[in-house]
Every structure is written in structure tokens, then in C-alpha cells.
Amino acid sequence: MTATHIADANAHVHSNSHEHDAGHHGPMKGWRRWAYATNHKDIGTMYLIFSLVMFLTGGLMAMLIRAELLRPGIQLLDPAKFNSMTTMHALIMVFGAVMPAFTGLANWMIPMQVGAPDMALPRMNNFSFWLLPFAFTLLLLTLVVPGGSPAGGWTLYPPLVLQTGDSFPMAVFAIHLMGASSIMGAINVIVTIMNMRAPGMSLLKMPLFVWTWLITAYLLIAVMPVLAGAVTMLLTDHYFGTTFFNAAGGGDPVMFQHIFWFFGHPEVYIMILPAFGVVSEVIPTFSRKPLFGYDAMVYATASIAFLSFIVWAHHMFTTGMPLIGEMFFMMSTMLIAIPTGVKVFNWTATMWKGSISFEPPMLFALSFVFLFTIGGFSGLMLAMAPADFQYHDTYFVVAHFHYVLVPGAIFGIMAAVYYWLPKWCGHMYNMTLAKTHFWLSTIFVNVLFFPQHFLGLAGMPRRIPDYNTQFADWNFVSSIGGFCFGATQLLFVYLIWSTVRSGPKATDKVWDSAAPIGLEWTLPSPAPYHSFEEAPEIK
Amino acid sequence: MSKNLKALACIASILLASPAFAAWQLNMRPGITELSKQAYGLHMEILWICVAIGVVVFGAMIYSLIKFRHSKGAIADTTLLHSTKVEVIWTTIPIIILVFMAYPAARGLIKDEDMSGADMTIKVTGYQWKWEYDYLDQKVDFFSTLARDSNAARIKGSGIDPYSVPNYLLEVDHPLVVPVHKKVRMLLTAGDVIHAWWVPALGMKRDAIPGFINELWFRADEEGTYRGQCAELCGRDHGFMPIVVVVKSEADYAAWLNAQHAPPAEAAPNAPAAASAAAPATT
Ligand SMILES: [Cu+2]
Ligand SMILES: [Cu+2]
Numbered sequence: 001m002t003a004t005h006i007a008d009a010n011a012h013v014h015s016n017s018h019e020h021d022a023g024h025h026g027p028m029k030g031w032r033r034w035a036y037a038t039n040h041k042d043i044g045t046m047y048l049i050f051s052l053v054m055f056l057t058g059g060l061m062a063m064l065i066r067a068e069l070l071r072p073g074i075q076l077l078d079p080a081k082f083n084s085m086t087t088m089h090a091l092i093m094v095f096g097a098v099m100p101a102f103t104g105l106a107n108w109m110i111p112m113q114v115g116a117p118d119m120a121l122p123r124m125n126n127f128s129f130w131l132l133p134f135a136f137t138l139l140l141l142t143l144v145v146p147g148g149s150p151a152g153g154w155t156l157y158p159p160l161v162l163q164t165g166d167s168f169p170m171a172v173f174a175i176h177l178m179g180a181s182s183i184m185g186a187i188n189v190i191v192t193i194m195n196m197r198a199p200g201m202s203l204l205k206m207p208l209f210v211w212t213w214l215i216t217a218y219l220l221i222a223v224m225p226v227l228a229g230a231v232t233m234l235l236t237d238h239y240f241g242t243t244f245f246n247a248a249g250g251g252d253p254v255m256f257q258h259i260f261w262f263f264g265h266p267e268v269y270i271m272i273l274p275a276f277g278v279v280s281e282v283i284p285t286f287s288r289k290p291l292f293g294y295d296a297m298v299y300a301t302a303s304i305a306f307l308s309f310i311v312w313a314h315h316m317f318t319t320g321m322p323l324i325g326e327m328f329f330m331m332s333t334m335l336i337a338i339p340t341g342v343k344v345f346n347w348t349a350t351m352w353k354g355s356i357s358f359e360p361p362m363l364f365a366l367s368f369v370f371l372f373t374i375g376g377f378s379g380l381m382l383a384m385a386p387a388d389f390q391y392h393d394t395y396f397v398v399a400h401f402h403y404v405l406v407p408g409a410i411f412g413i414m415a416a417v418y419y420w421l422p423k424w425c426g427h428m429y430n431m432t433l434a435k436t437h438f439w440l441s442t443i444f445v446n447v448l449f450f451p452q453h454f455l456g457l458a459g460m461p462r463r464i465p466d467y468n469t470q471f472a473d474w475n476f477v478s479s480i481g482g483f484c485f486g487a488t489q490l491l492f493v494y495l496i497w498s499t500v501r502s503g504p505k506a507t508d509k510v511w512d513s514a515a516p517i518g519l520e521w522t523l524p525s526p527a528p529y530h531s532f533e534e535a536p537e538i539k
Numbered sequence: 540m541s542k543n544l545k546a547l548a549c550i551a552s553i554l555l556a557s558p559a560f561a562a563w564q565l566n567m568r569p570g571i572t573e574l575s576k577q578a579y580g581l582h583m584e585i586l587w588i589c590v591a592i593g594v595v596v597f598g599a600m601i602y603s604l605i606k607f608r609h610s611k612g613a614i615a616d617t618t619l620l621h622s623t624k625v626e627v628i629w630t631t632i633p634i635i636i637l638v639f640m641a642y643p644a645a646r647g648l649i650k651d652e653d654m655s656g657a658d659m660t661i662k663v664t665g666y667q668w669k670w671e672y673d674y675l676d677q678k679v680d681f682f683s684t685l686a687r688d689s690n691a692a693r694i695k696g697s698g699i700d701p702y703s704v705p706n707y708l709l710e711v712d713h714p715l716v717v718p719v720h721k722k723v724r725m726l727l728t729a730g731d732v733i734h735a736w737w738v739p740a741l742g743m744k745r746d747a748i749p750g751f752i753n754e755l756w757f758r759a760d761e762e763g764t765y766r767g768q769c770a771e772l773c774g775r776d777h778g779f780m781p782i783v784v785v786v787k788s789e790a791d792y793a794a795w796l797n798a799q800h801a802p803p804a805e806a807a808p809n810a811p812a813a814a815s816a817a818a819p820a821t822t
Contacts, residue, residue: 072701074693080775153772159749160732160774247750253733254748287607288615296626318735318770319746320753323652327645334637338630345629348600353616357609366604370597377589384640386574386647387582389744390567393735393770457582458564459739461770464778466693468709469702473562513609 026529035130038122039529040107041424043129047104048417050132052493054096055410057140059486061089066448066482069475074466082465083151088143090154091171094271095178096136098405101413102274103128103185106213108424109416110189112520112527113207115198115536120191128184135177142167153463155260156231158245158253162238169239172231179224186217186224193217198519200538204298207518208291211298212277215305219266219273222309227263230256254319261312269308272372272404273301275412276343279365282415283347285516286362287354293346300339300346307336317385318392326385333383337376344373357514360434364415367407367442375403378453393463396456402449407442414441414492421496422510426526427503433495440488447481568739571761571786575742577647585640592636651743654756657724661715665727665734665747665769668776672715675726679799685779686710693779709766714783718792719762727753732774738767738784746771759786 027033027042037043065085068076077085107125111118119125142149147165150156164171193214197206206214234256236242243249245256284291291297313321313329321329347369356362378400382388391397422428451474456462460471467475506525509516519536520527569579607613662673669684685693689708692699701707717723727736727747737744741757759765767782787795 072707073697073699074695078695079778083772083775083777152774157733157772160772163732163774247748252751254751288609289617290620292619293621293626296621318744319748320751323648326648326652330644330648331641334641337637338633341633342626342630344596348596348603349619349625351600351603351607353619354603354607355609355613355615356604356607366600369600373593373596377593380589380640381582381585384581384585384644384647386644386651387578387585389651390575390578390582390739390742392744393737393772454563454565457567459767461737461768461778463772464768466701466708466778468707470562470564 037126037129038118040111040119040122040125040531041527041529043119043122043125044104044107044109045424046129047100047107047132050129051097051101051104051413052496054092054100054136056489056493058089058092058097059489061085061092063483063486065089066479068465069467070479071476072467072469072472077465079465080148080151083153083463084143084149086463087150087152087154088139091139091150091175092136093405094154094267095175096132096139098271098409098413099178099182100132102213102216102271103182105209105274105278105413105416105420106185106189109420109520110192110210110213111196112423112523112531113210113518114193114196114201115519115532115538116192116196117530117532119188120196121188124184125188128181128188131177131181131184135174135181138170138177139174142170145170155257155264156234157260158234158237158256161234169235172235175231176228179228182220182224186220189213189217190221198532198535198538204295205538207277208280208294208297209274209277212273212280212301215301216270216273219270219305219308223263223266223270226259227267230259230263233259254316257316257319258313261315262309264315265312266305266308268401268404269304271409272412273305275368275372275409275415276301278412278416278419279347279368281518282361282365282419283350283369285419285511285514286359286365287351287356288514289350289354290517291346292349292352293342296342297346300342303339304336307332307339311336314383314385314388317388330383330385334380337380340376344369344376359418359511359514360429360431360438361415361419363435363438363442364411364418367438368411368415371403371407371411371442371445375400375408378403391456393461394456395452395460395462398462399449399452399456402452406449407445411441417496420520421499422506423520423523423525423527425500425503426506427499427501428506428510429495429499429503433491437488437491437495440491441485444481444485444488448478448485449481451475451478451481570740570742571759571763571765572740572742572757573760574651574757575740577650578742581643581647584643588636588640654724654754656722657756658721659718660724660726661717662726662728663715663736663747665729665731665736665773665780667731667774668769668780670711670715670734670736670769670780670782671730672713674796677796677799679796681713681799683711683713683715683783685781686712690779706766708779709768709781709783711781711783714764714785716785716787716792716795717759718789719759719786720789722756722758724754724756727755733771734769734773734780735771736767736782737770738765738782740765741767741784744770759784762786762788 033042034046068082145167147167149167150164150171152161152164193210233244237244237246243251245251245253280291280297311329311333314333317326382391382400418434455471455474460467508524509521510525567579567582569576660675662675664671669682671682673680688704689710691697692701692704727745729747729749731749734747735744736747743755743757745753745755763786765784769777769780
């Protein structure tokens with residue numbers, strides 16, 4: 001009935017892997033291994049490293065932003081540069097750090113969790129990864145193009161975005177490439193899950209991480225083309241004389257916002273559902289108890305995904321929609337609290353009467369549940385249209401979405417890395433270092449983002465490089481938190497680097513005292529090059 | 540020790556009390572209009588609901604983390620897989636809470652959108668990076684831009700300390716002047732890109748969109764000077780197009796209006812120049 005049965009899966013499937021014919025023995029040598037990679041683990045590794053590099057790049061931009069906002073007055077970045085930093089920071093973090101990290105995790109874990117040898121479409125997998133370095137090279141090159149990089153915000157609202165200089169088509173093509181990459185990644189996930197599950201693994205026996213990714217993949221296929229369409233319309237408005245978003249030609253700038261947020265709201269679930277999946281794996285393990293309400297978790301994920309398509313205009317209450325439209329989007333947004341609540345309650349119930357220990361993945365998962373819930377609360381507040389007229393486009397919004405994205409999505413990714421890294425590389429990491437990374441991250445992420453709620457409520461608009469002195473105190477606190485949070489992440493990079501190189505050997509189950517459930521723990525550590533050459537049996 | 544406590548109490552009183560103390564401000568302010576008070580009321584209601592839910596949920600989680608620790612020898616009850624009863628309860632209770640939140644929110648929204656019975660109408664146009672106010676039927680029309688001292692201080696490397704500039708970045712050359720207790724309807728549009736007109740104390744924010752006309756309304760209950768900023772990213776100087784609204788008594792407003800009309804030669808197209816001469820000291 002539930003995922004627990006997977007624990008009984010045959011643990012000896014890997015033993016005869018060398019009886020297969022040549023070409024299955026291992027990776028190619030040198031650069032070819034990566035350039036021609038078709039192995040899900042190699043591609044997963046490249047995705048994860050790419051994501052880490054982008055996380056540091058986007059993080060550096062965040063540091064510059066916080067340095068400028070440390071004190072009132074303009075010290076570092078003139079306003080145009082500041083706007084380009086906020087824009088690039090968002091694009092890089094959303095499309096370069098969070099999304100590729102989850103695709104990397106999907107690549108590594110889905111075949112191992114469903115009992116497959118590899119992803120279903122390995123060459124497309126290669127292509128979808130290798131588009132990314134080109135996409136982000138193109139995007140980052142905009143920093144040195146005359147006229148500067150895009151500075152109209154990651155939401156790319158016209159007419160402002162049409163004032164971008166020569167970097168505009170570069171950014172549009174970069175987004176096209178990212179979208180194509182995401183869609184191919186999503187197709188691969190769906191085909192793998194639908195066709196390559198081990199016999200006996202019915203849909204409702206799949207691990208939650210696989211479930212959340214399956215739903216995420218459908219969201220990606222549904223909305224990435226919408227984003228591609230929107231930016232293409234911007235491109236033709238800019239260069240080919242169309243007037244989709246220009247009132248003078250019968251168009252409407254607000255129509256862009258509708259199209260963008262039809263992509264944008266599902267996008268926020270694309271960035272959080274896989275994290276839900278990770279947390280739903282980690283909490284049961286370290287509570288030594290199966291996930292409470294497995295079916296409810298699956299249905300809640302599906303409901304959130306469905307609702308995400310009918311709430312988009314909650315980002316647009318101030319655009320002057322008709323009253324009936326405002327009512328609809330306010331109410332539909334409030335509904336999301338119900339399935340989200342179910343998830344949080346289920347995680348809590350999973351811990352209830354468990355036997356809880358606090359290894360680094362569990363610490364990050366717990367921090368995720370607490371802090372994501374805070375982001376959920378502020379989300380509920382933002383849904384109230386009459387109050388949103390005050391919150392909209394202030395630092396309250398900045399605090400809200402950073403709570404769901406940093407201690408939300410990114411802590412989810414970190415929980416996953418700490419959970420599965422020993423399985424990937426075969427080495428155990430330094431627990432003290434990992435726990436130090438956890439505590440510093442959790443403390444400073446709150447010092448960084450909690451005061452931004454106060455700034456927003458006090459009336460500080462977002463996306464401004466300079467502010468009145470009444471906002472100085474909390475901005476100072478927030479910036480200090482930001483620098484410390486940023487520096488803490490170097491610890492994470494060092495920890496990964498040193499663990500991959502060396503460390504005590506990890507056991508096959510890695511978390512022996514917690515006896516984790518799931519097919520990935522039936523494989524040796526490090527996992528063999530081809531995960532399951534013979535399908536394991538699921539009872 | 541008691542010295543420390545005293546210091547702590549002092550800090551706490553600064554943090555929590557007197558809205559006059561701008562620094563370290565924690566919360567939204569009620570503002571001076573029906574709509575702003577309504578937004579504040581809704582904000583506080585939802586905030587307390589969230590706090591209550593947080594106490595229950597976080598309480599249960601923290602209790603579990605303390606009570607059911609592996610290190611304390613807790614044995615997991617692996618039979619606890621699901622419970623239809625509990626699941627129905629924790630789906631139903633949020634629905635009921637949401638209904639209690641939705642009702643005042645919907646009523647508030649209807650009030651927000653009720654533009655009827657306005658006493659006067661002002662058209663505001665956003666430009667990169669200034670505002671234009673057009674008092675319809677009054678033949679008063681002027682631009683409102685960032686005050687000079689702020690504008691000088693905000694340049695990179697200006698060497699001017701922002702703390703030495705009064706109302707740094709929140710002062711304009713010509714503020715919007717409106718009468719107290721009158722329902723003012725604002726029509727919003729823009730000349731180039733999208734801007735948003737927002738004065739927190741008035742409780743309403745609305746986008747000014749090129750080629751379209753939006754509207755909002757407010758009725759100020761108290762005289763005074765209220766400050767806000769453009770709230771939609773509009774390019775390089777988005778952070779430097781503040782909004783200042785001066786609410787005057789009806790008599791003072793009438794006098795101000797007369798002064799705007801006073802030098803007839805300069806009245807119409809050169810209104811900004813006229814206004815700067817006539818009303819420099821509006822605060
Ligand atoms: Cu949304
Ligand atoms: Cu503006």
C-alpha cells in the first residue's frame with residue numbers, strides 16, 4: 001500500500017552487473033566522459049556542480065546588492081547597475097541555481113528510486129544539460145554589452161524591459177535555451193517514471209520525491225512554453241514592429257503580466273514541490289517511522305499543482321483588475337493554504353511518536369518546515385487583496401519569497417545533498433562541519449530576511465538602491481545577516497569538495513541507525529555506474 | 540543585572556511604542572483613511588490568525604522534537620500511518636478559518652473599489668522619473684519631482700550625509716495638496732513605462748499604466764504631510780520619484796488653490812515654475 005514495502009526490495013541486484021557486454025563497464029576517460037555524457041549520474045553531477053557555480057554567482061550579486069543597501073546613500077552601484085544586479089540575481093538564482101539543482105537531484109535519484117538502470121532518454125539528457133552553460137554564458141555576457149544587462153526586473157515587464165539595450169535579445173535567447181533545457185529535462189523525468197519503474201512499483205508505491213518530481217515535470221511542460229511565448233512577443237515588439245504590449249498599437253502591457261504570471265506562479269511550485277519531496281523522504285527516515293498520510297501527500301501535491309494554474313493574478317492586484325477578478329484570484333489563492341497545510345500537518349504527524357535524531361539532512365528538513373511555513377503565512381497575508389494594496393512591491397514581498405526560496409527551496413536542496421551525498425560519492429562527510437553549516441545558515445538566513453518584513457510594513461518599496469534614513473536600521477541588520485549567510489555557504493562548498501575527495505567510507509544504508517527506506521539504499525555506496533541493471537523486486 | 544534589564548526595557552519600549560519613532564519600525568501603521576485603517580485591521584487579523592496557527596503547529600513540532608528523541612530512547616510507533624479522522628479535521632479547520640478571513644477581505648475589496656460619490660478628481664501621470672498632477676476642472680496642473688537637496692545627496696560620491704538631508708528621498712518640490720474629509724478620486728496613467736502611486740498612510744496603491752487609466756480613491760481624516768514612493772520598478776531612477784501629499788483644511792486648501800491661479804500669465808503650461816514660487820514651504 002505505501003512506500004514502506006520498498007524496504008523489502010532485493011538488495012543483491014547489483015552483484016552481477018559485470019556479466020553484461022562492453023560499453024557498460026564504466027565511464028569514458030577524460031573530457032569525453034562529460035561532453036558525451038549519457039549516464040544519469042554523470043549528468044546529475046554536472047547539473048549539481050553547475051547549480052552550485054550559479055548559486056555562488058547569484059550569491060555574489062546578492063552580496064553586492066546588500067552592500068549597497070547597508071547604509072543610506074549610494075556607495076557602490078549607481079542605480080542602473082543596481083537594477084541590473086537585482087534582475088540578474090533573480091534570473092541566475094531561479095533558472096541557474098534552483099531549477100538545475102532539482103534536475104540534478106532528479107537525474108541522480110529517480111533511476112535509483114524507481115529501480116531503473118538510467119534515465120529513459122540519455123542523449124536528450126546530455127543535450128538538456130549542455131544547453132545550460134551556453135544559456136548562462138549568453139546571459140552573463142550581457143554584463144559587458146554596451147547599455148548594460150537587463151535591468152527591468154526578472155519579471156521583464158514591458159514597456160520598461162523594451163528600454164534594455166543590445167543585451168535584450170541575448171537575454172531573450174538565453175531564456176529560450178533555459179526553457180528548452182527545462183522542457184527536455186521534464187520529458188525525460190516523465191518518460192523515466194512512466195516506463196522504467198521496477199515491476200511491482202505502482203504509482204502509489206513511488207517515493208514522494210519521485211511523485212513530486214513527476215508533478216513538477218508536468219508543470220514545467222505546461223508553463224515553460226508560455227514563458228518562451230511571452231519573451232518572444234517582447235522580442236517582436238522590440239524589433240519587428242508588433243504591438244502586443246503597446247497600447248498605442250492596440251496592445252496591452254498588462255497582458256504581458258498575465259502571460260508571465262501564468263508561467264510565474266506554477267514556476268514557484270516548480271521550485272518548491274521537489275523540495276517537498278526531499279523533506280518527505282528525510283523526515284520519515286530520521287523519525288524512524290513511515291511518512292504519515294502518504295496518499296494525502298500525493299493528492300495534496302497534485303491539488304497544489306492544479307491550483308497553481310488559477311491563481312496567477314494575485315501578483316497583479318494593483319494593476320486595476322475588475323472587482324470580480326480580484327475576488328476570484330484572492331479566493332483561489334487562499335485555497336492553496338489547505339493542501340499546503342495538509343503537507344505541514346503530515347510532516348508533523350510523521351514526527352509524532354517517532355524516534356527522532358538530528359543528522360544534518362534532518363536539521364535542514366526541520367528548518368525547511370519551520371521557515372517555509374513562515375513564508376506560507378506571509379503568502380496567505382499577501383493573498384488578502386485589501387492588505388496586498390499595502391504589501392505589494394514592498395520588502396514584505398521580498399521577505400516572503402525569499403523565505404520560501406532560501407530556507408524553502410535551497411534548504412530542501414541542501415537537505416537532499418546531505419542525505420544522499422554519501423551514497424553518491426561513497427564518503428561520509430564531517431558531521432561537525434555540516435552541523436556548523438546548518439546552524440550558521442539557519443541563524444543568518446533569519447537575520448537576513450526576517451527584518452525585511454519590517455521594512456516592507458514600514459513602507460520601503462523593493463528594487464530601490466537607496467532609501468530614507470528611517471529604513472536604515474533594519475537594512476543594516478539585514479545586510480550583516482546577508483554577508484554572514486553568504487560567507488557560511490563557502491563552508492558548504494568546502495564540505496562538498498572535501499567529502500568527494502576523501503572521507504570515511506559510507507555504508508550501503510549510510511544512515512544505518514535510521515534504516516532508511518527506499519531502493520537507493522539497497523545499492524552500494526558509492527552507487528554503481530548503472531544503477532539497476534536488473535530490475536529489483538518490489539513486494 | 541537590573542541595569543541590563545532597564546536597558547532592555549528601554550530598547551523594547553523604543554521598538555514597540557510610539558509610531559513617531561521612525562527607526563526600527565516593526566509594523567504597518569493604521570494610516571489616516573478608511574481604506575488604510577481597513578488594510579491595517581485586516582493585516583492584524585491575519586497576522587494574529589497566523590500567529591495562533593503557528594503556535595499550535597510549531598508547538599506540536601517542538602513538542603515532538605523534544606519528547607520523541609532517539610537519544611532519549613524513544614521507540615517509533617510505526618503503525619501510525621494515517622488516520623482518516625485526523626485528516627478530515629485538519630482539512631476542515633483551515634477551511635473554516637479561511638472563510639473567516641475571506642469575508643472581511645471581500646468586504647474590504649468592495650470598499651476599495653467603490654469610486655462613487657467622489658468630491659474631486661485628480662489625474663496623476665507617472666513619467667521617468669516624476670509625477671504630474673492635473674486637478675481636473677480646476678485648471679491646476681504641475682509636476683512633482685525629487686527635492687533638490689535629496690537629489691544632490693543621492694549621487695554616488697556626493698559626500699553629503701543622507702542623515703543631514705531632511706526627509707531624504709521623500710521630499711518633492713511640489714507636493715500634491717488635497718482637502719481633508721473629501722473623497723478624492725485619482726485617475727492614474729503613465730507617459731512611458733508602468734509606475735505605481737503609493738502613499739502608505741492613504742492605504743491604496745495602484746499602477747499607472749501607459750495607455751490605460753486606473754483609478755483609486757481616498758478620504759483623508761487628518762491634516763498633515765504624508766509621504767510615499769513609486770512602487771513599480773520604472774527604470775534607473777525608480778527609487779527617486781517620491782510622492783508627498785499635503786492634506787489641508789478646506790479653507791487652507793481653497794487658499795492654496797487660489798494661489799495656484801494667482802499669476803494668470805503663468806498659470807497653465809508653466810504651472811510648475813509658478814508653483815515653486817508660490818508654495819515652496821508646504822510642510
Ligand atoms: Cu503566485
Ligand atoms: Cu516610477
